[in-house]
Amino acid sequence: MTNSIPELKDAELIFVIGSNMTEGHPVVSYYVKQAVKKGATLIVNDPRKTDLTRWATHHVQIKLGSDIAYINGLMNEIFKNGWADETFLKEHTENPDDIRKWVESYPVEKASEICGIPVAKMKEIARLLGTAKSAAVCYTLGITEHICGTDNVKTLANLQMILGNLGKRSAGLNPLRGQNNVQGACDMGALPNVFHCYQAVNDPKVIEKMEKAWGVTGLSDKPGYKMPTMLQKALDGGTKILYCIADNTVQTEPNMAHTIKEIKALELFIVCDIFPNLTTPYAHVIFPVYAWGEEEGTFTNTERRVQRVRRALSPPEGCRPSWWVLQELGKRLGVDLGFSSSVAIYEDMRKTATSYAGITYERIEEEGLQWPCPTLEHPGTAFLHKNGNFSRGKGLFSKTDWVPPAELPDAEYPLALSTGRRLWHYHTATQTRNSVGLENLFPEELLEIHPQDALKLGIKSGDLVKAKSRRGEIVLKAWVTERSAPGLCWTSFHFEEACANVVTNDVFDPVTETAEYKACSIRVEKVKDAVTPMIDLHRQARP
């Protein structure tokens, strides 16, 4: 996030796109709803009628995967009416004339045809955005999990730059990151092109610095493979060993049958985890490791806040910390990595860190600090690009053009399927289904389907149905609900008994290699009538 979560409560306008935050990031939604209570305008842009739409000034129910056309159309209208922030464009961006020209090919009339939003409504949304003093954009995986995910993000960045909404409080471009430490995993250099703090592996100076600090030679300056490539390479022998910590790969990658084929092709598959899951059966070695609550350390949240994690429980006797396993393997392979405790590892990282250099365990004993925090005296950074000064100098607009999802509904697979998370569960549910009561609140996976489609197929809530794509099929109960749009179904990947990733499409954004989890096509058939009809009480987040 360029900005901080609590700033949202003071926003004048909040533009939420591709984010079901009442379920995925409930505490963020509390701040957004507090802002609404104080009079903020809330625009929720989503193909689904998520619970947040209850509080929205406008629910803009765009068609699945039409984001670029919709946003470019809004920008066209914003320029046409003179609502762009010309001062910001002139002083803080490199190529304002380009973006003006690019969005000319997206008049609202054309955009409206693609995204399915009436012209008058699009004009109203453009007016609200264009005339607000500032606006915060929040997005989640509904933006990134498309074959055009990178361009989706760039389009939102373009929008916030033409409106001058960066570098100030209660505004900005705010991706809500899905997992507790996905920000930290990136910051720590669990990425193929950078060391920790985004220091490039192909920069000779960085390599020299790391070799010196780590006391090793021969570090590679060739960027490594991204996760989907690593897996694909297993099939032609390019990847033979995979070391996997806390990643239930089989259940989380798209097209499960294909993922299993890739994993089976490995010569050595090492898994460090806390529970048996769909992935562990394929492991050649399993290392049982400490869980949350059993080890010291830090997590970094979506607003770049580095916070302490502490030990509260004694771990089971046979378990070890994940880092200890790596230390022991390193020793056996001839390198002493120097991992003796969490704090020792953190300090080892900090020695060569940039944006984390000023953050120590001691400083975050009571409350976390937000990076960049380059020195021990630095107070941390609540929001980035202050006064419109970007890290690269001036903001650069990128050209983006709308492309439809890779797989569109057709005669054989007539319904679109989108996937995501539910309030009651997390990821592959190994944590939530092993905690008391959450499973009672949401005991099995459901296929959300719009009443119009359900009527055509003769399906009622609670009926057992089969959802079949070109890649596989799952059998689960139907939830007939207006949360879905006509022609659109939805389900999650939490339950191994009926996991969305059996049917999702393994096509990827060419830059990030993020899969298009948010759009594929399915056919739905009834398997069995419900024994007892499921009652829809119109509760939040469950039938």
Place this chain on the structure above:
Amino acid sequence: MSVTIDGKLFDFKPGATVLEVAREHGVKIPSLCYHPKIGPAGRCRICVVEVEGQKGLETACTLAARDGMVVSTDTPKVLEVRRMVVNLLLSNGEHNCLSCEQNGQCELQDAAYQLGIEAPAFVVDGPPAEVDKSSEMIVIDRRKCIMCGRCIDACNKVVVNEVLGMGERGHESRVVCDTDRPMADSTCVQCGECSQLCPVGAIIDKKAIGKGRVSNLTKVNTTCPYCGVGCQLTLHVDKDANRIVKVTGREVLPNNGMLCVKGRYGYEFPSSPKRLTQPMIMKNGKHEPVSWDEALDYTAGRIKEIVAKNGSDVFSAFGSGRITNENNYAIAKFTRAVIKNNNVDHCART
């Protein structure tokens, strides 16, 4: 600008209430309906104070501090009114502390203790109050409800889930979910903010009932293991049983005490009997438990062998968005410094 409280002079910022100024400087004024997150409520009237030159008493939580104001918080008149308020509250419900979850952290109990009330002075016959145990995580025990309204403000103003409200009128008034549905059938999402702010034992965490007195539990501050918000939590741990009994939100950034159903109630998984607890190696198509040394020797040997034959590029590693920074740094450093390639990634892109 300054105000005198119990003979001491305190500076204050314009807009502050007498209660806020007093608390800031360590002067204790009890409050049952006021909570810093909700602001002035003026309902319970236990925070009354005497202001020089003014007839009658004022509620400190709604009283704006004025320059030169002289306030007394413990005159006989104030204490008499407070005693009456607490007596009436105690008489109006079934405040039996013996097995109450809130015993030792109950604000009504504290007030009674400070005022030296051993037993309620009156007997009041009200309509029977029910206990709503229908929901998975939260119990509403209306027998102990003092109608302070904190839970309603918590639900409507803090987390803005808009479920709780005051139903009926007069003697019959009570806290209800939606249109007086059982909590389990209401729109409640079980975030538990109501239980966190309830000053008494009227809204409590169901799973913690009978699992440990507050005095026997150890508090450990940590970060939530679920989504990317990074809510700050306090784990209430029974060290002898080696289990987490209850979770509360810390009133600090980024969450200011607020949590969701997973963060507040999804805490038992580390103690699950289903945990992996032994290293295992696949032998003849089956996982067999082995010693740590055997598992490590085998793995290191295999890595050495395969890399020697095929080059280091055949090694890849996944860190994770669910493990600590330290563990992610460890896998990144291992891949780079031991294997000497950059094939390390994690689930950020998938």
